[in-house]
Amino acid sequence: MTYYLTTILVYAAVDILACLAISLQFGVSGIVNFSFIIFQAAGAYTAGVLSLPSDTENGGFQTYILGLHLSFPLPWIGATLVGALLAIPIGLVALRRLRSDYQAIAMLVLSVIASLVVTNTPAFLDGAAGLSLVPQPLSDKFNPYSEGYLWAYTAGALVLAVIVFFIAQRVINSPYGRSLRAMRENEMAANALGKNAVALKMTVFILGGAIAGLSGAILIGFITTWAPSTWLYPETLILFAAVIVGGRGNNFGAVLGALLVPVGFEEATRYLPPIGPPGLIPALEWVCIGGLILGFLWFRPRGVLPERRRVFAARRTAVAGGELHAGRD
């Protein structure tokens, strides 16, 4: 029972982090990062190879680079940094000159290619088999299978999710967040007002990459394995479904979406009786994710908790008549 509850909660924390990052990129800034999952994967792999001992130990049944065997906070910090660093070259290629729909397909293709490369290069990150037996954080000091450890890990993951939530809140309520929204609504107008759209996109892309990297580190530290099959491109689409359902551009919406879609779906299907041939239920699950995106974009494109409409308080009396129009899109 402890194991079941802590697993759900750690997954919830990881999905909340991921959805907050996607909400910042897609909801607030209008960047469709279809390669989001590779940032999470980069974080997880980094945390893995930083905390694993050299690959000749353990009987050498897996091959990977580095294997530095660093102690706890370093792998997670490294994962966050790698997530952020990875965003720089990708952002520089994709976000500078391309039209927004080109950006999206470029990143989608990148996501497919990255998993192909990792799968076909066993010496890099152990290919299709992936990393396993990754030591849990501080497992040399505590017993990682004790109830206390599981709960402490869960608490740590949730605290990090809360911290990132407050950072995301600060971002969207700051002048910086206002610039991001201005860019999303009308990039040319934002440029004309002296906002550097490329710099705005790059910073939010890097911030999202860092959050994604951290979420990957938290996940691999808990489940101790990571392989290409866990980060195929449709996984990104689940997170997009979550943010669209919850309400893009609204951090509370991102949290709600994370709890409803990735976490809720996993739990709901766990209790279904095994009907049909094996693989039928996962296939139907994917159909539902796709249907959820289409349904919400049709019936409620702003999600369950829509982004708050921002109006300037001081002007409220002056344009009382105009507000009827301001209230509409």
Add this chain to the structure above:
Amino acid sequence: MSLIVAAFGFGLVSMSIIAISAVGFTMQFGITNMINLAYGQVMIASAYAAYAVNNAGVSIWLSLPVAAVFGAVFSFLLNRLVYAPFQRKGTNLIGMVIISLAVSLVIANVMLPIAGYYSVSYHQNPGPTYHLGSIALTGEQLAIIGVAVVVMLAIHALLRFTRLGKAMRATAANATLARNCGIPTARVIDLAWLITGALCGIAGAVAGMNSDSFSVASGSEFLIPIIAASILGGAGSPYGAMIGAVIIGEMTEISAAIISPEYKQVVAFAVLVLVMVLRPQGLLAKRGALAAAG
């Protein structure tokens, strides 16, 4: 050296398949302003439709029209039932990309329980092998090249010499203006989806014929060279897509011979990145999305 020449021969087959599919993909984008990421899944669905007929004992060449009709009807319905309503609602470009990816996910996973989880292959007779120097191609592969040449000439004739083609080019250049000039753009767009869908279906079937086996998962693999060729040539330009197909087809096969077949897609992707950095508008700069070459 002879290895590279042989790879050049396989490149001819590859480029034929990519050309058929990329021209359809890029015309959808040019005429309807829709990057249809479900294209690969429609290809694979059509390939399975041909497989069903082929498995019932019909020759693969007679199954090819079945794939074409299936792809045409499927694409037409996809637009009528999903894409067009969303576009009428005013969904922006990015929203449409997300929608098409969601559709692709739905198609793939509806297909899985129906088509099965295992790879299948057509019952086919590749025919005798013909040699020209180190190039060795089967009769079937030569026929695929022939199909591609016929399809390309047909598209060229359609766009250049028919009223429908002219109407398509006008719709691509400026749909509102075309409508105001009395061109029934709604019907033109319907026909465009039927034609590009047929290309998609044919491409799916010939891609299935040329590979040892295919499965539902092949859909997203098909899409990468298609996207690379379309963007390389200049998205929306059918002639650009043909040039893109030639370059991507040859580069992937020759690199497969030199480096390793596993990295075919990576090479296609590297070309894509280079184009995006150096010349995002593609080789043929966009003069009206479907302007005739020359």
